[in-house]
Amino acid sequence: ISGVRDIHADHAASHIGKAQGIVTCLRATPYHSARQKVFLPMDICMLHGVSQEDFIRGKQEKNVRDVIYDIASQAHIHLEHVR
Secondary structure, eight states, X not given: OOOOOOHHHHHHHXXXXXXXXXXXXXXXXXXXXXXXXXOSOHHHHHHTTOOHHHHHTTOOOHHHHHXXXXXXXXXXXXXXXXX
């Protein structure tokens, strides 16, 4: 937008965008779950033994929190790349 032509700035912007997308998805999880939809990566859910139904029912068990933590950790990794 500002006319910056730098490969490093492009790389940083890419990682910021990925982190923001992940966080937006996490923040919207309660909203979507209330509407019977789950947009989280099922491979991570399956790794922790969590189903879509667990999110739809609003369970707060440790394995559900672990899924959220793992996904949030991916956003954190992208921010660390930017730094």
